Amino acid sequence: MDKRGSPSPTREGKRPRRGEASTETDDGDDYPGTNPLDSLEDGLNFSDTLVALQIMKAQFPLIDKVSLQPFVLRSQVYSSVSDRTQVDREIESLRRSKVLRVFKLNTGQDDHAIMFLDDYLKQIDRVVERMEEKKMPDLEAFQWFKLHVLDMRLEPNISHQDLHSLLSLGGRVKEKHISLLINGGVLVRQLIDPDMYWFAIPNVGSLLKGLNQGRKELLSLLSRRKYKEMLLAALEKKRLHLSLLDMRFHLRDLIGSGHLKTVNTPSGLLVRISKD
Numbered sequence: 001m002d003k004r005g006s007p008s009p010t011r012e013g014k015r016p017r018r019g020e021a022s023t024e025t026d027d028g029d030d031y032p033g034t035n036p037l038d039s040l041e042d043g044l045n046f047s048d049t050l051v052a053l054q055i056m057k058a059q060f061p062l063i064d065k066v067s068l069q070p071f072v073l074r075s076q077v078y079s080s081v082s083d084r085t086q087v088d089r090e091i092e093s094l095r096r097s098k099v100l101r102v103f104k105l106n107t108g109q110d111d112h113a114i115m116f117l118d119d120y121l122k123q124i125d126r127v128v129e130r131m132e133e134k135k136m137p138d139l140e141a142f143q144w145f146k147l148h149v150l151d152m153r154l155e156p157n158i159s160h161q162d163l164h165s166l167l168s169l170g171g172r173v174k175e176k177h178i179s180l181l182i183n184g185g186v187l188v189r190q191l192i193d194p195d196m197y198w199f200a201i202p203n204v205g206s207l208l209k210g211l212n213q214g215r216k217e218l219l220s221l222l223s224r225r226k227y228k229e230m231l232l233a234a235l236e237k238k239r240l241h242l243s244l245l246d247m248r249f250h251l252r253d254l255i256g257s258g259h260l261k262t263v264n265t266p267s268g269l270l271v272r273i274s275k276d
Contacts, residue, residue, distance in 0.1 A: 040236050040248045045080060049090035052080045053100070053114065061246040067126055068203050069119035074102075074112040076249070079256030095154055104156050104198050106188065107208050112156075115201060121146060127184045127202045141177035144170030145186060153199075160195045163187075207244055214243025214250045219259065222273050229272035232262070 046052040053072055060070030074091070081087050091114065094100050101120050105111040115123075128142050148169040153162065160178075167173040181187045185202030217240050222228050236247050243250065251271065254260040263270040 040232060040251060047081065049077060049081055049087050050094065050099075052077050053094075053116075056080075056252070057116065057119075059248065061244075061249060063207070063244045066203060066206055066244065068201070068207070069115060069123045071103075071113045071115045071119075071201060071204070073253050073256070074114060075254075075256035076252035077114070077256065079252045098151075098154070101150075101154075101199065102156050103201055103204075105204070105208060105211075106198075107212055109212075111211075113201060113204070117150075120150075120201070123202055124184075124186060127186070131184065136180075138174075138177055138180055140171060141167065141173075141180050142184065142186070144173075144177075145181055150199075157190065157196055157198050160197070163197060210243035210245060211253075214240050214245055215254060215259075217242045218247070218250050218254060219273065222260070222271070227272075229263075229270055231265075231267060232269040232271050235271055 046055070056072045056076055057070040060072075074087075077087050077091070078084055091100070091102065095102055098117055100114055100116050103113045103115065105113050124142055124146060128139055131139055144167045149158070149163060149166045152166055158166075163178065164173055167177060178187070182189065182197075185200055185205070187197045188200045190196040190198060221238065222230060222235075232251070236251060238247055240247055240250065251260070255262060255271070258274055260271055261274045263272060
């Protein structure tokens with residue numbers, strides 16, 4: 001039986017399909033020394049959203065020259081927890097409990113990133129440290145932001161009026177304080193309504209272009225196969241050239257979003273481009 005987003009590790013009772021046993025590695029480069037104990041196939045089936053988030057956080061790729069705390073895409077959680085309604089409900093509960101924050105990403109798609117609140121606060125602290133090194137003024141705005149805005153506003157956006165009001169709980173707010181928060185990457189103005197802001201993850205912008213390009217590269221790699229499919233064990237060893245994020249990150253994303261589906265076979269888990 002085909003499973004989209006929640007494949008079972010069971011591999012019995014299925015006849016091999018066309019191309020399923022192929023382990024060709026002629027598309028792109030392979031990563032040497034991939035650890036089989038860290039296989040994605042062993043991490044695509046969870047019953048608890050928080051556990052899935054914690055595992056994916058731990059497996060977030062180490063990226064040179066990008067100072068960024070781990071984040072998880074909502075689509076990636078869908079790849080590992082079969083009940084999407086459950087995922088949405090549990091993420092909402094964790095958000096309201098101030099365990100994590102949810103961010104709308106500026107990718108041109110309906111992408112949402114999830115970051116544990118403790119990691120988000122660390123990310124903000126890194127921004128402040130860099131600004132302190134440059135002797136920039138008015139950095140108290142970030143402390144006001146953490147103590148009053150983040151604590152009171154749990155939604156992914158905020159109006160200019162509400163932002164000003166909450167920041168005022170920390171001190172006398174001026175427009176330069178809000179400009180500093182925008183420059184620091186914790187706020188982004190909405191294009192449709194300039195009086196509204198999205199909360200944002202500082203330094204994530206350098207990965208967003210690669211996120212879109214990596215999606216296209218992975219789909220292109222599979223589309224060049226005769227049957228537009230490949231065994232997961234071989235596929236996750238491939239090296240993406242257009243994204244700093246690794247193959248596992250992109251596989252989870254595209255499986256969870258429905259662009260790819262997985263099929264259990266006697267040879268292993270097969271990844272195939274979705275026809276719909």
